[in-house]
Amino acid sequence: MRDILAQPRSILSGRLRWVLIAIFVVIAPFAMKELELLTNFGLITQVNRALIFVALAQGLNIVVGLAGLLDLGYAAFFAIGAYTFGLLTWPSHDIEMSFFLAIWICALVAAVFGIIIGAPTLRLRGDYLAIVTLAFGEIIPALVRNLGDFTLTFRGRVLIEDYNLTNGSQGLTPLGRPNFTFLENLFGLDKGALNVGVNPTFWYFAIVITSMIVLFSAIRLNNSRLGRAWKAIREDETAADFMGVDPIRTKLAAFAIGASFSGLAGAVYASMLGAIFPELFKFQVSIFLLIIVVLSGRGSIWGVLIGGIIIATFDGVFLAQVLPDIFNGEVLPEYDVQSLRWVFFGIGLIVIMIFRPQGLFPPKSIETKIVPPVAESLEGVQNS
Amino acid sequence: MSIDNQVFIQNVIIGLTVGGYLALIALGYTMVYGIIELINFAHGDLFAFGFFISLTIFAEINPEIPLHGSDLYFTLPAVALLTMLLTGSLNLAIDQIAYKPLRKAPRLAPLLTAVGISFMLEAIYAIWKGPIQIPYPRYFPKEDYMENEHVISFFSKLGMDITEWRIVSFTTKDLFLFGVTIPLVALLTLFIDRTRIGKAMRASAQDREAAMMMGINVNRIIASTFFVGGALAGVAGMVWGLYINSGRFTMGFEAGLMAFTSAVLGGIGNIRGAVLGAFIIGMIKAMSDSYIGSEWTRVVIFGILILMLVFRPSGILGSTQSIEKL
Incomplete structure (x- = not known):
């Protein structure tokens, strides 16, 4: 029936x-x-930003939603991805690697950092892990800011003097953009005819492809042996351990894969903006991503996709542009209405946690899948 | 005395003052964690609330600057008490509205709610006072004891000429900060150790269900914990405002992180540990600001936090709860 x-x-x-x-x-x-x-909202730019946040949120969703590990410093991996891209393509460092190669290195570097921070800390209980990740998320932007002019002395001997790795708070600019000289040569076009620059339509497609790679990987992982192990750990770590799931290794995989999504998205974001600063990776970014995951529904890949687009566009268009237009005209001429966004998100988080802790689009309950066949057949007997 | 030694002594004084106000905040973290195992993320913002509300009360009273006579001996303590009452009540209200419905929810839920509260409070402060550096008038009279005749003659009797210590300063403000923080910390310790409510708090921290069965009204105990923790953070905000004379809406986040690190360092849930941790962190901050550079302080403090959690998650003095390791 x-x-x-x-x-x-x-x-x-x-x-x-x-x-x-x-x-x-x-x-x-x-x-x-x-x-x-x-309208005049820079809609495509906002959607591009939203899709980047969706890709980031998918990575966070693996860590928080699927594996159940609370990460309050996820923006650190975003920063690592973006800054790795920056270091690899900033002209002053004389590497100027190709965009298409650099983004994968960024994903890899972020994953390695995920393992570095995860390996010693993943045995900690949930909220302690949250604090470690928070501390990590605070350290990375501070390091990036400080490594613009770095002098290291050891017992009076100067080892490194005034070395500029990250250009400090001024940030890295310009950064490498995708380069299609190969296609230009193939079709006999003028040099630079396919320069993409900041063309939002090009970046829209670039980011859609990035998000699709991330989305596809997330879906495949979710249905894989590893994905089931994550969910088992999330539901009951001790039981999963007894069933032969190695908790540390499983959690490390979540950390590394989540971080690599973030690294990839960070690299694409850095290339799109053409400039990155430590300020882009503040604690607020970690919380914003967490809000996307939690409001959308932890563990739900499609939920995070839809919720992420809605929340990030709502933030970029409504809270950042429409609201100030309404208020700054007459009601509150001098007040910076944008700071209201955190009141919105704060209240949103509280209300969701109290009334709908599973989020707006929660994943289909996994219990239905692990109901033993006996119970199903019993149900069948009762129905007939 | 050589310049280096003078700088060191001055850093010790700074470290102790920072440790003092951090201790008041860290106590709130550790008490709440001890009882309901919640990392009260919004706790640092109550410190900021103490700063802002006392600023507003002072502005209403509009006393002469600096305070003197009856203003100093009557108005100042009255403002401090009112600040404690208001901040404590705010913390109590937050608990009743936001955390209480989630007592039985998974631990992630109240933690995220606390993050939401924290952001909401900060946004409200930004609207209330503006997202800029707020000056806190120099209400407290400042006088350097190192220039005081009696002190100079006292030390010269001991054979020390402190007029040569040009870098070291120990002012009435420093003394005021110690004079508020240290007795309060001592009082709280006595309160926890000696009173009936304190005993009930310890019982609830050990085993909430067993405490309930023994007839302890655990909900009331949790509420009073939030009230006391909030009041301490509030008075810390006021004292720090009088001491440092400026602040901004995010000051609670910064102070909260340092205070939380202190609580973890000392052993979360452990009252004495929080105080010890706060003074250690205060010292580290002062030394790092001076010898490494203030831009590295965050890296140093959070580095210590990570190392502590990795190698000794139960803290220096050990936490009241054993931290499950898997």
């Missing part, structure tokens, strides 16, 4: 749904360009 009743709900099932989504995704930037003529 149930199956038949469930049928009409999935009219847009199978391939048709995917084709429609794909068409929507492709048309969206052009539609937004038309909308830009009416």
Whole structure:
């Protein structure tokens, strides 16, 4: 009975749904360009930013949602990804690596940092881990700020003098952008004809592809042996341990993979902005990402995708632009309305935690999958 | 005395003052953690609330600057008491509204709620006082004891000429800060150790259910813990305002992180540990500011926090709860 009743709900099932989504995704930037003529929000730029945050939130979702580890310093991995990209492509460092190679190195470096910070700390209980990650998240931007002019002396001997690694609080700019000289040569175009610069439509597609890579990996991981191990650890670590799941290794994998998503997204973000500063990776960013994951529904990949787009666009368009337009006109001419956003998010977090702790789009309950066959057959007997 | 030694002595004085106000904040963290195992993320923002509300009360009274006579001996303690009452009540209200419904929820839920409260409070302070550096008028009279005749003659009898110690200063403000923080810390320790409520708090921290079965009204004990913790943080905010004469809406976050580090360092849940940890962190901050550079202090303190949690998560004195390690 149930199956038949469930049928009409999935009219847009199978391939048709995917084709429609794909068409929507492709048309969206052009539609937004038309909308830009009416409004003035920089809609595509906002959507690009939102999609970057979605990719980041997917990484955080693996750590917090699937593996159940509270990470309050996730922006550190974002910073590591962005700054690795910065160091590899900032002209003053004379490396100027290609964008397409650099982003993968960034993902790898972030993953390595995930293991470095995770290995000694993952045996700690939940809230202690939260504090360690918070401390890590505070250290990384401080380090980045301080390594702009670094002098190291050891017993009076100067080992490194005034070395500029990260350019301090001024940040790294300009940064490398994708370079299509290969295609230019192939089609005999002028040199620089395919320079992308800050063209938002190009970045829209670049970020959609990045997000899709992240999304696809997240979905595959979620359904894999590792994904099931994460969820087992989250539900009951001791039981999972007895079942042969190595808790430390499983958690480390979550940390490393989550960090690598963040590193990849950070690199693409850095390239899109063309400039990065320590201020971009403050504690607030970690909390903003956590808010996306928690409000959307911990552990739900599609939930985080949809929730992330909604929350980040709401933040970038409504809270950052519409609200000041309304208030700054007459009501509060001098007040910086943007600081209200944290009142919004603070209240949102509290309300969600009290009334709907599983989030707005929670994952389908995993209990249904692990109900033993005996129970199912019993249910069948009762129904008939 | 050589310049280096003078700098060192001055750093010790700074370290003790920082340790003093951190101790008052750290006590609130450790008490709340001891009883409901919640890292009260918003606790640092109550310190900021103490700063802002006492500033507002002073502005209403509008006393002569610096305070003298009856203002110094009557108004100042009255403002301190009012600040404690208001900050304590705010903390109590936060607990009742935001944390109490989540007592039985997974631990992630109240922690995230606390983060939400913290951000909300900071945004409210930014609206209330503006997102800028706020000056705190120099209400407290400042006089350097190192220039005081009696002190100079006292030390010269001991054969020391302190007029040569040009770098060292120990002012009435330093004394005031010690004079508030140290007795309060001592009083709280006595309160926990000697009173009935203190005993009930210790019992609830050890085993909440067993305490309940023994007829302790655990909800009331939790509420009073939040009140006392908030009051201490509030008075710390006021004293620190009078001492340092400026602050901003994010000051609670910074101070809260340092105070939390102190609580962890000493052994979270352990009252004496929190005080010890606060003075150690105060000292480290003063030394790091002076010898390494203040831009590195955060890295140093958080580095210590990470190392402490990795190698000895139960802290220097050991926490009241054994920390499960898997």
